[in-house]
Amino acid sequence: MAERMTLPVLPLRGTVIFPGVTVPIGVGRPGTLRAIEAAIKEDRLVFAVAQRENVDEPAPEQLYTMGVVGRIGQVQRGLGGVQLLLQGEGRAAVLHYHPADEYLTVDAVPIEQMQPINQDDPAFAALYRETRERAMELGEKRGLPDEVLHQVLDSVTDPGPFADLVSGYVELPVSEKQALLETLGVEERLRRVLIHVQRQIGLLTAQAEIKSQVQEELGERQREMFLREQLKAIQKELGEDDQNREVTQLREKLGKLELPREARQEVERELGRLERSGRESMEAQVIRTYLEWVAELPWNARSDDQLDLTHAGEVLDEDHYGLKDVKDRVLEFLAVRQLRAKQLAEEVEKSGECSAAGLKPEKDTATPNLAGAADAEKDKAITDSKEAKARAMAKGPILLFVGPPGVGKTSIAKSIARSLGRKYVRAALGGVRDEADIRGHRRTYVGAMPGRIIQGMKQAGTKNPVFLLDEVDKLGVSYQGDPSSALLEVLDPAQNDSFTDHYLNVPFDLSEVLFIATANFPQNIPGPLLDRMEVVDFAGYTEREKAEIAKKYLIPRQLEDSGLKDRTIKLTDDAVAAIVGQYTRESGVRQLERQIGAVARKVARRIAAGERVATTIGAEEVRDLLGRPRVHPEHAGEASEVGVATGMYYTPAGGDIMFVEAAVRRLPSSPSKDGPAALGDGFGSLALILTGQLGDVMKESARAALTYAATHARSLKVPDERLGSVEVHVHVPAGAVPKDGPSAGVAMATAIISAMSGIPVRSDVAMTGEITLRGRVLPIGGVKEKVLGAHRAGIKHIILPAQNEADLEDIPEDVQSALEFHFVSNLDEAFALTLDRKEPKPAEELQPVG
Template identity: 75%
Template sequence: MGQRQTLPVLPLRGTVMFPGITAPIAAGRPGTLRAIETALKGDRLVFAVAQRDNTEEPAPDILFTTGVIARIGQVQRGLGGVQLLLQGEQRATALHYSEVEGHLTAVIVPAEEMMPLDLKDPAFEALHKEARERAAELGEKRGLPEEVVHQVLDSVEDAGRFADLVAGYIELTVPEKQGLLETLSVEERLRRVLVHVQRQIGLLEAQEDIKSQVQEELGERQREMFLREQLKAIQKELGDDDSSKEIIELREKLSKLELPKEARAEVERELGRLERAGRESMEAQVIRTYLEWIAELPWNERSDDHLELARSGEILDEDHYGLKEVKDRILEFLAVRQLRAQQVAAEVATTGEFPVSKLKGDTSDANPALSTTANEDRQITDTREAKSRAMARGPILLFNGPPGVGKTSIAKSIARSLGREYVRVALGGARDEADIRGHRRTYVGAMPGRIIQGMKQAGSRNPVFLLDEVDKLGQSYQGDPSSALLEVLDPAQNDSFTDHYLGVPFDLSEVLFIATSNFIQNIPGPLLDRMEVVDFSGYTEREKKEIALSYLIPRQLEESGLAGRGLSFTDDAVMKVISEYTRESGVRQLERQLGAVARKVARRVAMGDSGTIDDKVISADEVRELLGRPKVHPERANEHDEVGISTGMYYTPMGGDIMFVEASIRRGITRSSDEEEPTRVGPIALILTGQLGDVMKESARAALTYATNNADLLGIPRERMQSASEAHIHVPAGAIPKDGPSAGIAIATALVSELSNRKVRRDVSMTGEITLRGRVLPIGGVKEKVLGAHRAGIKEVIIPKANEADLEDVPDEVRAQLTFHPVETLSEVLAIALVEAPAPAEELVGV
């Protein structure tokens, strides 16, 4: 027996310490902490012994007598106690326990192990080897890497230490482990450890067999049902049983819809998938979103049409000033729809048959099994549908014109006059076909296209649907959105429009589509072919004044908080804003400038100057004071007749105006090397400046060729022609690109004026294309050009003979103040435009 010694006692709860094992121990009881502190002050040795039961306050009678002399290694202190590494060194037996200074101490003696008499005994070696192999097998079955298992086991060669190592790591109860600790015979302890290891291997193998048998017996569907029942039970316990309620509510909502056959089949299929999918799965969220879209679309809802032409005319006049031709075309459009609706109603009244089957093709007669009331309700619904479909089979309108002339707002007025819902979809900049048709559901973040989104927004299957800015559609590698619109706007196809997201047909045949554009030439031909163009032209200054007084000024006073104060504008003030602060065909910029005046007046009111504002009339001079210097400087007619300067006319989407064409002839001058090489036409070189486009350059070349070939008949002195070396044509405002053929006669007039030294009348403007033989060809934009010339102070206008009919579009008050000269040849133009008449008209020489 070894030497006695007294050591602090470290009671262990739920575990047993073995020699050669290093284990982390958490200590927090006061007595244990005092024992640890005592050991740390000495040689760091403690007597680690297990408790018989798990009591909080250990006493000598609940401690085993056999334990381990252990050394305290690393110590980490915390708020709840200490964490320490304890390394078992040797078995020991407690002879006596006592309490000293608040902790237990024990008088112990080391316990000597009983080794086999013959370590080379084959039976002992076989036992030792078997124990090692089974221990390695157990470690691998528990999932430990083979290399790690062998490294740990091979580090201990002694049989007794090996038995203690395995006993420390296998899963045993405290009494079983304590029994192994008290077994001093190495051979017996090794045998008992082998039994425990073999038992645990058998347990793991049995678990694996049971698991494989269960998986075989339970099919995939049974396993899924089992897990789903568990999930439902868990959700019920957590109070999270809303998923099934949502599905039931969604199913009820969808069942009330009268869906087409294809849509109903798709809905039922997706509902089944939703019920099988887990609530929080990504698939369930995608399916739920899809079904919600289906449920929220207006499959059956429609608005009742109110087709009263007199009321519609009143609404259009209330909302818009002028636009007589546009209003007439819209009222004609509505009149056709009204007559078609009356025809349907008359057919129902006389025959009792519903023409829905003729219009739709899949609607059966009333069901005899239904009640009388149900059949009557269905007859009413079918009649409404038939009327709506009959009225829907009309042209699709395209409102084309410059910005700000009321295209979008008049579409809203049409919806109001019909009593329909109004939806506007802005197509400007759309470059992806999916913008119209939607994305397929396989894409992340997929959603329907703008058409289906608009139908959901309308909440009705027969809204007025405005496709704004169809000429701004772009193209990219993602497809052509204008091609996707072909099906939408084709009455023969749009009753089965299929959005990629929905995947089922949706009927758009009852929708009244209206499109708007600024540049009709930017719309693809097949798309334009499906629409009827209604042209919106710019307003005259008088029309702008009336619009400002009747609509814009009251609205801006209301928005600025000045309504009810009696503030008003004089006619001259409004005309000053129109002519000197805006330059447009519409009235959008005009409203901004009037709003600026209202805001400046509102500022004065807010600063306490309200006494001078009430019932105030704003004059033209006050407009200059409030808005500052004029922002626009329109061209005005020349003050004097001049040689080589003619007055042309041009048109842009912002309106019409005049432009000056200047011609100058160089005579007998040698050009320097650094000057631009001119274009030579015969003996005379041609220089063109002012950012002219190719078409305008060609018009200038044609004009010079005509003038040089017909110099004698045009009254151009021979010596002036012979001395001319260069003809310079310049159009002022060089920063602005200019193009088009309509300046042809203006260029020719300026050239002939300069070559013949005749003055051009300042009060005459002209437009028309010229040919090499002096013919004047028709051009476009006559109304806007004439209005621009009138604003500039022009008195007489020369136009091509072929454009004479276009003068009917010019307002009466403008036509009354202007003199028009329709011409067919350039000689007629020169006779009117030049102060001195040209040579007598004879057969002119061409090229």
């Protein structure tokens, strides 16, 4: 007799577990959870038995008398209970249930299945094969992959375990599955399983037939829908359909537009598709949106240009101070348009006189209305020709405003639109990385829409607006394309009359648009795109210009924003100069406006608190309101020094001066003072140290200056004892600030020669220029900003390359009159101006290093 065992009971609701089958079980009842915990602490075995009734706390009489000894596998605990894997190991019969307070236990004994008398019997073998084939067929009808079926079924080869495996996966009521579990004979169990499998296959076949019939019925419904669409077409012809009214309205709206031929053909094609599609279909919504976009674009709407040069100049001067080059360019554009309009008017008048004289019919006809039709056609042809000529003459320029932040690049575009009487639209391109932002998305994509150019034209409502492309140098490149390349077509006057947006898919004329682009750094703009635009430089404002801008524009605006418009608050000229010079450091006026706003807000706070406030704010009051000065610019040296030269540099925030320092020390291997080395030997043993966080270009300038000093030592009167094995140290203060550029060459050469010769450098002279090994002084850029910075620092004499003499035109007259300019073409001319030979200092004896 089999060994008796006592196990925790795992009651099963709605399922039966078979030996050899692993199933997931969810446990949530308290008693069952305690039984699981007890089994886990022992040998992880439980007695899994099905319930006769679906109750929460089953009594022994509500459980079957045969179950399966199962082994608990993986256990996962959660908030709702326990999820576990239970593997059936063998059948067992109940001897006695033991009810308890915590959980139910059972005394059970294992039961062996009854093998067939002869497994080689052909009848039994045929039964077993048929069962396997039908099980495979059932799995295929359920949609299981062949690989999975073979993997599961081929893993079991014995008839008894195979019958249990199939019984576990066949969909049967609990009572029938329990009957299969209690069938101990293998042959009988196979026969019963085969019957159930055949029933399942028949059920699935019947479901497939029903599905086919349903599909046929759906086909009939589609036919009905087709007939309903025909009915809608009949209603449309009778004018009784809402969609027909929408299509009619769209057709009328589009018919009033003078569309190009390609656009007209596309519109007619889409209108036909809209009429044939259902009202609520997705395709109809896409077509309707597309046609609405086409209908709302300004294909022929234009705003009349105000060609009064005087008025335009007044508007520009009213909105902006200075910016003479920009204003001149706008007035030049207006002057050209004015002359073109006058020429066109004369040609139209002349053509009208010729047509009035030559459009009479050559002979009488019986139908005079035909002659009238001919006249109308000729008139229309002349009108179309003149309009085409007008459009050709009205091609807008492409302007690129380049300059540092805050100088008015964006705001003056709006003033240009106001002076021309045109609409103004702005597209911010900073950070754009997708080509579709410019050209739009194709209509095949969900949520497709036109690009920013077409959206801006719709927003403007006219064909000739002022279109600002802001921050064009901030365009990015990604895997979605290069938006700067998409702008090539937009900003090319030779081809933007047929700009094709991917969404519209028809040409749109942009030739009459006045495009204005802005950028801070033109070197970030691709060459082909930069070549299509006319660059207008925005240099920084001088301190005098900033003061005028503050008095005319910034102070009134900030007083109004701070609620002080009705109060007699006034900032003196000294106060404005203090804010400009001590609290701001920029080329534009944004930071200046913020500081003026800070003054206004602090005054408003004191007034609101009931304190007495002076109506006139001077420099001392500014110091009290804003605190200590934030900016500490360089100032010219008080006395001439050996080895210290004053250079000039440019930044986007404006120009300033810098000091280049040089010192000479003897190396230990240097020959004695009594026996100086030859010039060649001295040059070969010169060492150069560079500090101050200099860039590669400035390092090259320093090396070139040292080489020039060594090779021209005799003519420069450098003592022999300073030519041996010596070390030249060049330092530019503000070591935490990176510095680079070629324009410091003259200053470095001057500092090195001064240190080697012992001749002081004039402190009232500032210099700039690139140098060569032969001593030539080459031209540089940023002259205006550098000169203004030197003027602010108290410099009296400016040394510039001879080829930069024409740049003096950009410098304000008041600054030119306060400075003396010297133009040099080589270093000898520069040294004659910078070195103070009247008061040479005796050369100190060099101390050896270390």
